[in-house]
Amino acid sequence: xxxxxxxxxxxxxxxxxxxxxGAIRNMFSTKHTIVRAVDQISFQIAAGELxxxxxxxxxxxxxxxxxxxxxxxxxxxxxxIGGIVPWRERVKHVRRxxxxxxxxxTLWWDLPVIETMELLRHIYKIPERxxxxxxxMFADLLGLSEFLNIPVRSLSxxxxxxxxxxxxxxxxxxxxxxxxxxxxxxxxxxxxxxxxIATINSEKKTTVILTTHDLGDVAKLCRRVMMIDRGKVLFDxxxxxxxxxxxxxxxxxxxxAEEYDDLSIAGARIVAKEGRKVTYAFHSNGNGVAPLIENLxxxxxxxxxxxxxxxxxxxxxxxxEQWEGDHSSEYC
Amino acid sequence: MQYRVSFLFDLLANLFSSxxxxxxxxxxxxxTPALKGWTLAETAFLFGLTxxxxxxxxxxxxGFDVFQLLIxxxxxxxxxxxxxxxxxxxxxxxxxxxxxxxxxQGLAIIVVALHQILASxxxxxxxxxxxxxxxxxTLFYMALFITQATTAIWTVExxxxxxxxxxxxxxxxxxxxxxxxxxxxxxxxxxxxxAFINYIPVAAIIGxxxxxxxxxxxxxxFSPLFGLGAFLLARRFWDFGVRHYQSTGS
Ligand SMILES: Nc1ncnc2c1ncn2[C@@H]1O[C@H](COP(=O)(O)OP(=O)(O)OP(=O)(O)O)[C@@H](O)[C@H]1O
Ligand SMILES: [Mg+2]
Numbered sequence: 001x002x003x004x005x006x007x008x009x010x011x012x013x014x015x016x017x018x019x020x021x022g023a024i025r026n027m028f029s030t031k032h033t034i035v036r037a038v039d040q041i042s043f044q045i046a047a048g049e050l051x052x053x054x055x056x057x058x059x060x061x062x063x064x065x066x067x068x069x070x071x072x073x074x075x076x077x078x079x080x081i082g083g084i085v086p087w088r089e090r091v092k093h094v095r096r097x098x099x100x101x102x103x104x105x106t107l108w109w110d111l112p113v114i115e116t117m118e119l120l121r122h123i124y125k126i127p128e129r130x131x132x133x134x135x136x137m138f139a140d141l142l143g144l145s146e147f148l149n150i151p152v153r154s155l156s157x158x159x160x161x162x163x164x165x166x167x168x169x170x171x172x173x174x175x176x177x178x179x180x181x182x183x184x185x186x187x188x189x190x191x192x193x194x195x196x197i198a199t200i201n202s203e204k205k206t207t208v209i210l211t212t213h214d215l216g217d218v219a220k221l222c223r224r225v226m227m228i229d230r231g232k233v234l235f236d237x238x239x240x241x242x243x244x245x246x247x248x249x250x251x252x253x254x255x256x257a258e259e260y261d262d263l264s265i266a267g268a269r270i271v272a273k274e275g276r277k278v279t280y281a282f283h284s285n286g287n288g289v290a291p292l293i294e295n296l297x298x299x300x301x302x303x304x305x306x307x308x309x310x311x312x313x314x315x316x317x318x319x320x321e322q323w324e325g326d327h328s329s330e331y332c
Numbered sequence: 333m334q335y336r337v338s339f340l341f342d343l344l345a346n347l348f349s350s351x352x353x354x355x356x357x358x359x360x361x362x363x364t365p366a367l368k369g370w371t372l373a374e375t376a377f378l379f380g381l382t383x384x385x386x387x388x389x390x391x392x393x394x395g396f397d398v399f400q401l402l403i404x405x406x407x408x409x410x411x412x413x414x415x416x417x418x419x420x421x422x423x424x425x426x427x428x429x430x431x432x433x434x435x436x437q438g439l440a441i442i443v444v445a446l447h448q449i450l451a452s453x454x455x456x457x458x459x460x461x462x463x464x465x466x467x468x469x470t471l472f473y474m475a476l477f478i479t480q481a482t483t484a485i486w487t488v489e490x491x492x493x494x495x496x497x498x499x500x501x502x503x504x505x506x507x508x509x510x511x512x513x514x515x516x517x518x519x520x521x522x523x524x525x526x527a528f529i530n531y532i533p534v535a536a537i538i539g540x541x542x543x544x545x546x547x548x549x550x551x552x553x554f555s556p557l558f559g560l561g562a563f564l565l566a567r568r569f570w571d572f573g574v575r576h577y578q579s580t581g582s
Contacts, residue, residue, distance in 0.1 A: 071409050072577070072579055073575050123415065
């Protein structure tokens with residue numbers, strides 16, 4: 001449904017001249033630097049998928065979303081969504097699409113929420129029955145009725161985000177882009193929004209593409225993740241595969257029953273020690289944890305053992321740290 | 333209430349600022365009965381006509397005046413994700429009612445000046461002839477505003493420089509072509525044919541010789557045509573600009 005091929009977006013940043021004739025010089029100056037925010041990315045997303053689009057700050061996530069929503073025209077490459085090139089047939093494209101930019105509302109600042117929804121109903125020509133049905137559903141899932149009569153500018157961040165989400169899904173779009181929909185929200189609000197996205201995705205088969213820095217969102221919602229750094233997609237696949245491939249080491253936490261001088265065991269390294277509690281890190285290369293525990297039991301008396309598998313959060317931190325290292329080594 | 337007070341204040345300021353232009357004109361004409369063959373009433377007629385078109389264009393295209401702000405506040409992004417034309421959305425994003433001051437003033441000047449120049453029977457017919465001329469002028473001013481707004485897509489600071497386009501354009505339209513240097517006269521007739529927007533129709537209506545432009549009076553009918561042409565060109569430039577829109581970083 002979404003097909004992107006060698007998609008590139010470059011930004012031209014013009015140098016600013018200061019002083020008396022600065023403004024005039026700015027007009028005729030061709031001096032500029034080029035930032036390649038999205039660098040030849042290719043991917044395909046099928047209808048009904050829920051994809052997490054991840055990457056560190058400045059990776060190019062929002063730029064990609066802006067191309068997908070038809071705001072930006074790609075510098076080069078191909079992009080079709082349901083057979084349409086977004087910027088070429090913008091109106092047709094946005095009619096079946098919804099979008100939330102967590103950083104900034106897409107609603108009308110001065111209108112009360114209910115009037116916003118009414119206005120959208122006219123803009124998208126939503127049939128009365130469909131409108132009522134969705135409004136009831138959102139009242140339920142998002143608690144919209146608490147603040148229907150408040151102007152958007154007076155809403156709290158969490159309320160505004162819920163209103164923005166309702167607005168994005170109001171016309172039953174085929175596809176919705178969510179750029180950081182949980183930014184700055186408390187735990188409960190995040191939970192509610194995740195629940196909402198999951199419900200709509202499974203009930204209405206809406207395709208959802210979601211960017212976030214909250215890995216709870218990813219763990220909870222996304223089966224598939226795409227990871228981007230410096231404009232390039234570096235991983236695209238199942239979340240489970242990401243964790244097993246990049247998850248790094250597992251951890252074994254042992255509570256020893258007695259004091260020992262030498263606690264080193266083959267195949268694991270000590271990463272923390274706190275009294276008699278020692279944390280080992282190890283790669284389970286197919287053998288699992290059994291050999292380690294055997295080894296421990298043979299040489300030591302222990303009281304308690306627990307095992308930690310890498311989770312999404314540590315995996316992704318791990319990956320970012322690796323990339324960070326790669327970048328700094330480039331400058332050496 | 334606060335809004336209403338500031339509205340009134342804006343309205344007065346607006347009236348006053350264009351009134352000073354008129355006052356300057358009257359002062360010049362106290363020393364001479366005619367300037368390059370144009371009397372006070374005739375010059376005022378042209379002035380009233382351009383002011384009327386300018387005010388109408390400002391009222392209809394008020395949104396273009398704030399386009400830079402729409403970009404900076406991310407509101408243009410918001411418009412681009414709605415299934416409505418971006419040109420239409422920007423144009424209607426602001427309705428500048430306070431320009432009503434300039435409009436009523438322009439219309440008043442037209443009526444008073446025409447009364448001085450022509451017998452009332454012909455004046456009634458002339459008013460009808462003025463409609464396409466006012467439309468042409470309005471379209472032309474719209475074209476100027478659209479062009480200036482579009483440049484905001486590339487430059488944020490340097491925008492004031494483009495005021496030259498709008499104010500320069502206004503200066504050319506609101507003076508009889510006769511007051512300009514012959515080279516400029518030819519320029520505004522044959523190269524950038526702004527003389528056809530207001531000057532030539534006005535001269536034709538009040539029966540002035542068109543020696544400054546060197547064209548026959550029937551070319552006055554070009555006014556709405558050229559206005560529309562300028563508008564359509566500006567519209568294309570706008571679409572070109574939107575394709576190069578870069579949005580903001582966050
Ligand atoms: N409108 C713009 N003009 C110039 N440069 C831009 C613009 N938008 C983004 N950039 C640059 O492009 C790069 C990618 O930015 P983008 O906003 O896509 O990142 P992101 O992945 O969304 O980051 P974050 O997680 O911080 O939101 C950055 O280097 C940024 O400075
Ligand atoms: Mg972003």
